[in-house]
Amino acid sequence: MSTNHDADHDTDRDAVRLTGVAAGYPRRPPALRDLTARLPRARRTAVVGPNGAGKSTLLGVVAGVLRPAAGTVTRHHPGRPALVAQRSAAADALPLTVRDAVTMGRWAHRGPWRPLTRHDRAVVRDCLDRLGLLDLAGRQLGELSGGQRQRALVAQGLAQESELLLLDEPAAGVDLAASRRISAVLAAASERGVTVVQATHDLDEALRADHCLLLADGRQLAAGPPADVLTPEALARAWGLPRSVATASNAATVSNASNGLVNGLVSDPSCP
Numbered sequence: 001m002s003t004n005h006d007a008d009h010d011t012d013r014d015a016v017r018l019t020g021v022a023a024g025y026p027r028r029p030p031a032l033r034d035l036t037a038r039l040p041r042a043r044r045t046a047v048v049g050p051n052g053a054g055k056s057t058l059l060g061v062v063a064g065v066l067r068p069a070a071g072t073v074t075r076h077h078p079g080r081p082a083l084v085a086q087r088s089a090a091a092d093a094l095p096l097t098v099r100d101a102v103t104m105g106r107w108a109h110r111g112p113w114r115p116l117t118r119h120d121r122a123v124v125r126d127c128l129d130r131l132g133l134l135d136l137a138g139r140q141l142g143e144l145s146g147g148q149r150q151r152a153l154v155a156q157g158l159a160q161e162s163e164l165l166l167l168d169e170p171a172a173g174v175d176l177a178a179s180r181r182i183s184a185v186l187a188a189a190s191e192r193g194v195t196v197v198q199a200t201h202d203l204d205e206a207l208r209a210d211h212c213l214l215l216a217d218g219r220q221l222a223a224g225p226p227a228d229v230l231t232p233e234a235l236a237r238a239w240g241l242p243r244s245v246a247t248a249s250n251a252a253t254v255s256n257a258s259n260g261l262v263n264g265l266v267s268d269p270s271c272p
């Protein structure tokens with residue numbers, strides 16, 4: 001196993017390459033198995049797959065918070081990745097305002113004790129503005145709605161000004177307007193040169209990405225342009241759904257049906 005920072009190799013095309021990566025958790029079967037994948041530089045990559053497919057584990061490995069048990073992760077970008085994890089109850093319980101939470105994104109540059117510079121303050125304001133949070137900046141994080149909190153976490157990730165932004169279901173539980181705003185913010189970030197990688201259950205959002213990885217049971221089923229990856233056949237294979245329901249243009253149906261399968265609401269996959 002190794003994690004390299006290789007500034008010379010293929011720097012034009014890929015921000016990260018994974019080769020034969022296996023990763024997981026103590027006393028559990030591997031959550032990722034023999035995964036070989038590329039994350040194109042300055043593009044948006046969507047990581048798609050059923051619950052438990054290994055999406056969060058992949059983000060953890062790329063972020064460097066989870067050590068692979070085998071294989072190689074090669075990063076071709078300077079600096080630390082920014083990881084926007086799924087919402088945690090612990091963060092909600094802390095006595096932080098939205099502005100405090102977004103300001104914490106600057107700690108990657110400043111550390112928690114050094115005073116903020118004018119640039120830090122400008123970045124925090126800009127990130128609050130991009131996510132439509134200026135009016136909520138003084139509110140306690142724990143007092144926000146789920147969707148508002150989610151936007152604050154995305155703003156915090158953005159405030160790190162990392163060249164590699166990893167997000168675990170950034171639009172989970174947010175309304176349509178907020179999810180479009182998050183999507184537009186991520187698209188703008190990749191246009192500015194940021195490599196954006198997001199795990200998502202929203203297949204329409206995945207179709208808007210530049211690149212897509214489809215995972216199931218810790219393995220990569222397909223990778224490439226989203227429209228080529230999210231075929232009815234591939235979706236049916238990943239979710240164990242009948243091909244008739246698994247069309248990318250009918251993302252809500254796929255999502256609902258797959259959630260139903262996972263939650264045991266649909267016991268017979270042939271009767272969606």
Ligand SMILES: Nc1ncnc2c1ncn2[C@@H]1O[C@H](COP(=O)(O)OP(=O)(O)OP(=O)(O)O)[C@@H](O)[C@H]1O
Nearest residue numbers: 025026028031049050051052053054055056057058
């Ligand atoms: N902290 C953990 N300890 C033990 N096992 C874990 C842990 N986190 C995840 N797993 C297991 O690893 C596997 C992959 O989980 P992971 O969270 O990466 O999937 P996912 O695709 O992100 O799922 P979801 O769509 O539900 O968020 C699952 O079998 C899960 O139960």
